Amino acid sequence: MGPTKAPEPDGFPALFFQKYWHIVGKDVSKFCLRILNNGDSFFSFNQMNIVLIPKTSNPTKLGNFRPISLCSVLYKVVAKTIANRLQAVIER
Known part of the structure; x- marks a missing residue:
């Protein structure tokens, strides 16, 4: 996770x-x-912003x-942990 790669919606970068x-x-x-471990609610951190980054210097179409x-750091930590747990099950 890049420390300043992109600003998070909650305002706290990694x-x-x-x-x-x-x-x-x-x-x-x-x-x-x-x-x-307890299945507590993750709703408040399960929100993200979608941002469009231009591929060209003068974008004129949506395809450009x-x-x-932009996800919160807490979301990324939980999602990565779940992915790692699933990977151990899938590789069996």
Whole structure:
């Protein structure tokens, strides 16, 4: 996850979590584990913005844009953990 690759919808880039992990790490871990292990609601963080990035210097058609989704860091952590858990099951 790039530390400043794209701004997140919640306003906190990955760099914030990396730099202040000693302060927020315990709360982030608890939050993610509650979602993964207890099935707590993830609705408030399961929102993202879709942004169109121009492929050319003067885009004139929709095809000249590349869509990207801006997800929160917490969403990315939970999604990556789920993907890793599924990968262990799928590879059997």
